[in-house]
Amino acid sequence: MSTAPNPIDLQKHLGGVDYPANKADLIKAARDHNASKDIVEALEAMPDRQYDGPNAVSEAVTKR
Structure with missing residues (x-):
């Protein structure tokens, strides 16, 4: 199992998200911000x- 992504990096890739947000919204935002595979996988595991x-x-x- 990989380690959790750095919280600062995670939030950089979630910029502009309107909360409350569901898991699918967060994954889409991360992908739209070119998040690394580790960040996307961490969000998918939530x-x-x-x-x-x-x-x-x-x-x-x-x-x-």
Whole structure:
């Protein structure tokens, strides 16, 4: 299993996301911002739910 992406890098690739956002919205935003494979995979591994903000996303990614 790969390590969780750096939270700063993660948030750089999620710039412009309107929260609350669901998992699919976050993955699309990351891909639109040319996120690395590790970041996209980390987002794909998160629970499928609504996220209230960047901190909730970072927390979900690090709990994998």
